[in-house]
Amino acid sequence: MCHIASGWLYGGICRSKLRRHYSLPEAPCSDSLIHCCCRACALTQEYTELKIRGVDPSIGWKANVEKWNREGLEPPIVAPGMAR
Template sequence: MNSSSQNDKDKAPQPTNNAQSVTAQQPSNPSASSESDSSKGEAAPSSQYVVGVPPQQGVIPTWSTGLFECFDDIPTLLITAFAPCVTFGQIAEMVDRGQNSCGLYAMLHAGILYFTGCGCLLSAYYRIKMSQIYKLPNDPLINILVHLICEPCALCQEYRELQARGFNMQLGVGWRNQTTEIQQTGGIMVPPKVPGGMTR
């Protein structure tokens, strides 16, 4: 009898021992557990990617100067205001890479302007063509409207853009007298090369 009751007592659960085992399993310092969790999170494979950093986007095409920065180049502004065909002829010769002379383009523009009053449509066509070559904002409707509303400002902007790309836009220079580099590249600006290796 005594042996069976003693066996029952041995089989009965002991709450004090279980409570001690539970407390032994739990860490005494909660901050240590959070640190271990964070260290585990850093080692997780999902942490290889930086969260919150947007992917690199392509460079948005823009003109090197604004449409209304005409007063930055007063001589060109005066020529364009009184004889837009001259500025157009210079631009068209560079865009077409010397297929025809500046004088021929100027006479074509002046003839269309004199007989129809729509010389701006021809210059708008070359603005669209220039936008395609140099990856500039290429909305045909906007380019046409710019020339319809303010052709002198548009021509001056195109003139400055070609200057910024390395063209010598002085009268009488033309395509044939441009540098060899400009003739080979068409004036397309190449981004500068980054030197090899990082230095501090």
């Protein structure tokens, strides 16, 4: 049972990795809290962010890297965060 209930924690960790990789701000609340309160919304946000950046989440990260290498493309450029 503890493995089923800890899905929000794992989702929060993956969301944090995605956020760090693309330099996204952690706002308005923490990644784990977002997954705890509304997992479907969090996953939809993450999927949309990846699609916008040219990643096809349905084939996985390794397959995307292989596709970029095969097509001679570079992985998506990570835009810097907002600065004042």
